Amino acid sequence: MVTITGSVVVSRHINKVWHKAIAHYEALVATMERLNPAASFKPYSGYEVFQPNHAASTDQVVQFEIGPVIVNLPVRGQADGNDLYVVFQGRIGFEVDAVLADDRLKTVSFASRIGYFAQIKDTLEHVMGFHCDLDVERIAHPAFHAQLVSFGDDFLPLVQQYVPAPLEHDRMKGALHGVRIPTAQLDFFAIIVQLAADHLLWKESDERERKGFDDLVRLDKQIKGITPQILSLKESASLPCHRGPHWYATAPPT
Known part of the structure; x- marks a missing residue:
């Protein structure tokens, strides 16, 4: 059953999926903080992180806008200070039936x-930026891929709410944007x-930290990815090979 209010389509199952996504987020955050209390998330509440996109949702799929979320952590696992600020913004869609049935x-x-923004003394530097997409329609686009990009203009004001320092250098300015690197499914x-x-583990991490990371990975494996729905990846998954060419679909005829 779909209720229509003006041009907005509202799924009657949206709250159930929403609560499930929030519970998973908050469980991940709690597990990550046990791994290393240095990590902090702003906002902490999943209700602030996930906003249902009613216009894009249906009874089959619930779409969410995510963030922005700021994660503060050390640059390296052995570092003392929390000098790295990572800003995430994006979206994600979940299948309704998977929540209802399973x-x-x-x-x-x-x-x-x-x-990624690093605090260096009294200044900030934009040290890494990329976006990750799913694309199974366009020729020469890997199903999952990342592209380097500067978020200095978009995300700097968000970081400056916590670190009121000027941007000294944007290392991502001028990065070649059109390089699409095949990746895993890098959702939120x-x-x-x-x-x-990358930032909480290192070669001398103790048993508590190692176990904490194993718990984090095990917890997130509860989410099922998109691969079974992508023909090129589904066929490649049966092969003992995961080289980059398998991420490209066969080009459609002109």
Whole structure:
């Protein structure tokens, strides 16, 4: 059943999926903070992080706008200070039936925008920026891919709410934007795991930290990805090979 209010389509199951997404986010954050209390998320509440996109949602798929979320962590696992600010903004779509039937989140779409800012003394530097997409329509676009991009203009004001410092240098200015690097499915939840791996773990991490990371990965594996819906990747998954060419669909005839 779909209720229409003006031009807005509202799924009657949107709240159930919303609560499931929020619970998963807050469980990931709690697990990451146990791994290393240095990590902090703003906003912390999943209700502020996930906003249902009623216009894009149906009884089959619930779409959410995500963020912006700012994650503050050390640059490296062995570092003392929390000098890195990572801004995430994006969207994600979940299949309704997977939640109703299996109580499980199953992604059907996503887009991720990630900007990294380092605090260096009394200034900020934009040290990394990329966006991650899903594209199975256009020729020469890997199904999952990342592109380098500057978010200095878009995300700097968000970071300056917590670090009122000028931007000294934007290292992403002039990055070649059209390079599409085949990647894994880097939706919002996968990015959280990546941040923990890159910035909270190091070669001398103790047993508590190692177990905490294992718990984080195990928890996020509860979400089902989009691969089974993408023919080129589904066929490639049966092969003992995951090289980049498998991420490209066969070009349609002109």
